[in-house]
Amino acid sequence: xxxxxxxxxxxxxxxxxxxxxxxxxxxxxxxxxxxxxxxxxxxxxxxxxxxxxxxxxxxxxxxxxxxxxxxxxxxxxxxxxxxxxxxxxxxxxxxxxxxxxxxxxxxxxxxxxxxxxxxxxxxxxxxxxxxxxxxxxxxxxxxxxxxxxxxxxxxxxxxxxxxxxxxxxxxxxxxxxxxxxxxxxxxxxxxxxxxxxxxxxxxxxxxxxxxxxxxxxxxxxxxxxxxxxxxxxxxxxxxxxxxxxxxxxxxxxxxxxxxxxxxxxxxxxxxxxxxxxxxxxxxxxxxxxxxxxxxxxxxxxxxxxxxxxxxxxxxxxxxxxxxxxxxxxxxxxxxxxxxxxxxxxxxxxxxxxxxxxxxxxxxxxxxxxxxxxxxxxxxxxxxxxxxxxxxxxxxxxxxxxxxxxxxxxxxxxxxxxxxxxxxxxxxxxxxxxxxxxxxxxxxxxxxxx
Amino acid sequence: xxxxxxxxxxxxxxxxxxxxxxxxxxxxxxxxxxxxxxxxxxxxxxxxxxxxxxxxxxxxxxxxxxxxxxxxxxxxxxxxxxxxxxxxxxxxxxxxxxxxxxxxxxxxxxxxxxxxxxxxxxxxxxxxxxxxxxxxxxxxxxxxxxxxxxxxxxxxxxxxxxxxxxxxxxxxxxxxxxxxxxxxxxxxxxxxxxxxxxxxxxxxxxxxxxxxxxxxxxxxxxxxxxxxxxxxxxxxxxxxxxxxxxxxxxxxxxxxxxxxxxxxxxxxxxxxxxxxxxxxxxxxxxxxxxxxxx
Numbered sequence: 001x002x003x004x005x006x007x008x009x010x011x012x013x014x015x016x017x018x019x020x021x022x023x024x025x026x027x028x029x030x031x032x033x034x035x036x037x038x039x040x041x042x043x044x045x046x047x048x049x050x051x052x053x054x055x056x057x058x059x060x061x062x063x064x065x066x067x068x069x070x071x072x073x074x075x076x077x078x079x080x081x082x083x084x085x086x087x088x089x090x091x092x093x094x095x096x097x098x099x100x101x102x103x104x105x106x107x108x109x110x111x112x113x114x115x116x117x118x119x120x121x122x123x124x125x126x127x128x129x130x131x132x133x134x135x136x137x138x139x140x141x142x143x144x145x146x147x148x149x150x151x152x153x154x155x156x157x158x159x160x161x162x163x164x165x166x167x168x169x170x171x172x173x174x175x176x177x178x179x180x181x182x183x184x185x186x187x188x189x190x191x192x193x194x195x196x197x198x199x200x201x202x203x204x205x206x207x208x209x210x211x212x213x214x215x216x217x218x219x220x221x222x223x224x225x226x227x228x229x230x231x232x233x234x235x236x237x238x239x240x241x242x243x244x245x246x247x248x249x250x251x252x253x254x255x256x257x258x259x260x261x262x263x264x265x266x267x268x269x270x271x272x273x274x275x276x277x278x279x280x281x282x283x284x285x286x287x288x289x290x291x292x293x294x295x296x297x298x299x300x301x302x303x304x305x306x307x308x309x310x311x312x313x314x315x316x317x318x319x320x321x322x323x324x325x326x327x328x329x330x331x332x333x334x335x336x337x338x339x340x341x342x343x344x345x346x347x348x349x350x351x352x353x354x355x356x357x358x359x360x361x362x363x364x365x366x367x368x369x370x371x372x373x374x375x376x377x378x379x380x381x382x383x384x385x386x387x388x389x390x391x392x393x394x395x396x397x398x399x400x401x402x403x404x405x406x407x408x409x410x411x412x413x414x415x416x417x418x419x420x421x422x423x424x425x426x427x428x429x430x431x432x433x434x435x436x437x438x439x440x441x442x443x444x445x446x447x448x449x
Numbered sequence: 450x451x452x453x454x455x456x457x458x459x460x461x462x463x464x465x466x467x468x469x470x471x472x473x474x475x476x477x478x479x480x481x482x483x484x485x486x487x488x489x490x491x492x493x494x495x496x497x498x499x500x501x502x503x504x505x506x507x508x509x510x511x512x513x514x515x516x517x518x519x520x521x522x523x524x525x526x527x528x529x530x531x532x533x534x535x536x537x538x539x540x541x542x543x544x545x546x547x548x549x550x551x552x553x554x555x556x557x558x559x560x561x562x563x564x565x566x567x568x569x570x571x572x573x574x575x576x577x578x579x580x581x582x583x584x585x586x587x588x589x590x591x592x593x594x595x596x597x598x599x600x601x602x603x604x605x606x607x608x609x610x611x612x613x614x615x616x617x618x619x620x621x622x623x624x625x626x627x628x629x630x631x632x633x634x635x636x637x638x639x640x641x642x643x644x645x646x647x648x649x650x651x652x653x654x655x656x657x658x659x660x661x662x663x664x665x666x667x668x669x670x671x672x673x674x675x676x677x678x679x680x681x682x683x684x685x686x687x688x689x690x691x692x693x694x695x696x697x698x699x700x701x702x703x704x705x706x707x708x709x710x711x712x713x714x715x716x717x718x719x720x721x722x723x724x725x726x727x728x729x730x731x732x733x734x735x736x737x738x739x740x741x742x743x
Contacts, residue, residue: 192711226462226659233706236452
């Protein structure tokens with residue numbers, strides 16, 4: 001041992017101490033500005049609206065932002081989240097994954113007070129959901145992609161069913177719909193493109209499990225000038241009903257069904273995409289209005305647009321319409337995304353209050369409990385009522401503007417479906433309901449695919 | 450078996466529509482040396498011309514004449530004011546193809562604001578559904594087959610028995626020699642554009658009748674099948690185009706009956722590729738299928 005060693009040892013000890021202190025500081029910084037020791041913290045809170053505001057899907061962003069404005073006003077009007085005022089900010093993904101990733105990263109790195117994110121459509125969800133999940137940011141997404149049906153992303157929440165669940169709803173309409181006995185022999189006629197074929201797998205699985213006969217499963221090439229052979233092939237199987245979408249070719253196909261069936265139409269059930277003026281016009285032109293009205297039904301998201309939760313939503317949306325001039329918020333009062341994302345933000349806020357924490361790792365699990373309710377939970381319809389009940393020591397179930405939510409183990413919620421038709425002017429008319437339980441029965445039969 | 454017989458009948462309808470179009474297309478190439486990629490758009494414009502006449506209360510079979518006239522006029526004008534000036538400057542074949550592609554895009558985009566994005570449909574009485582030994586056809590579909598047969602017979606008569614037809618064949622074989630023999634080749638070419646344009650117009654109308662609805666986007670969809678039928682039969686060969694149309698029409702429908710319908714276009718084009726490999730000049734042409742006329 002030489003005379004320098006004590007100095008070296010002291011230096012090394014100081015260095016180690018400095019390293020430990022530095023590590024602790026880094027760990028604290030990684031908490032993202034939230035308290036890991038409890039409490040709602042202080043300062044404003046931000047909801048990021050991560051969606052297309054430009055590009056082909058530019059119409060999506062504003063309707064999501066409107067929902068956010070309404071939710072923020074509802075929360076702030078009740079005193080905020082532990083006194084913290086909520087605001088909304090848009091982050092434009094342009095509907096392109098290449099633009100969505102930098103937008104998401106910029107949103108996260110620039111805002112340590114993010115309480116939640118809404119939006120994430122099918123345009124960008126595949127790329128941004130992993131980023132948000134890694135950063136522990138609760139998100140309420142509008143994507144209809146099936147890849148999230150059994151997601152392992154804990155911070156992902158979806159209050160609208162995936163697109164493919166239309167298939168289950170169509171089967172529900174065939175089995176439980178009004179005005180007819182359950183159909184026993186079902187023809188599936190969808191386009192041969194990936195988007196259309198999304199419905200077929202779940203439909204086939206569910207029908208097989210439920211013991212319903214599939215008369216024919218026909219994939220047709222959309223845009224063809226005629227489908228006479230395909231129609232004849234289908235007619236030879238004598239189906240009771242046709243489940244279809246066939247955007248752009250429905251008029252041709254169904255017109256030939258009527259023609260080759262001796263002038264008689266077979267009942268047909270469409271996806272929610274068929275509730276469209278162009279589809280309506282094509283099919284009515286091909287088969288005539290009387291046959292259309294007698295034989296067409298479709299499925300649509302169950303959105304009752306009534307009740308105290310919806311009333312509060314409309315009140316706040318009206319306030320947002322005048323406060324944020326140019327937002328045209330009130331034009332979206334009947335739009336499913338606006339209504340559902342409003343509920344998503346209220347759920348996030350109530351979860352924070354229930355957990356008494358602004359740490360997403362703490363309050364994220366509460367979102368599930370408040371949406372589904374725990375035994376003995378008190379039903380509340382507004383943020384204000386929810387906070388009051390929580391302060392009184394009660395557990396709550398939030399039934400909001402869009403009605404009840406029912407998260408499954410993958411944080412996907414469905415509320416059943418409306419069974420609809422269209423009147424002579426192409427306006428949607430609700431003719432029946434598929435309950436959440438009926439829909440779930442078919443989803444389970446189909447394997448939740 | 451019943452399905453296959455029905456498919457045979459449906460194939461005849463498809464073949465009829467394709468034949469009317471393909472014969473006009475291949476004659477344009479054979480006689481004027483022009484691969485006209487705007488052909489589908491001319492069909493679409495003609496279809497709309499007939500549509501508006503039909504909407505005014507005129508029976509579609511009569512409105513078809515308006516379609517034929519529109520097709521003839523548009524084709525003539527395209528050649529007169531667009532194609533011929535470039536050909537006179539010595540633009541090569543590829544260059545002319547590009548120009549015709551530009552013409553097709555211009556026509557489609559000019560039509561969009563005029564007619565809109567929605568599909569349109571003719572007011573047509575399909576008539577009684579007739580069943581005979583497995584064949585299932587409406588009266589209107591039988592009429593389409595008859596119209597196609599009459600037009601094919603008329604083309605045959607024109608080419609074989611008329612002076613104009615002989616002049617057209619001579620111009621196609623060797624325009625320089627034809628000119629030197631006193632045949633007014635420029636006038637012949639103008640008449641060819643009028644006649645093939647009229648065929649194109651009729652094809653546009655029957656295609657619209659066949660598919661129950663059509664739109665501006667339909668034009669591009671027609672072209673691929675037309676070119677396939679023309680090449681299959683031998684480019685520049687009207688009789689080859691008729692055979693090509695028959696093969697494609699029948700094969701697509703029979704394959705939809707035998708295999709899954711999503712493969713019917715695949716089968717049709719696989720047959721085309723097979724024929725091109727085994728007989729590159731097409732079924733009837735004596736030279737290479739893409740060799741220029743004359």
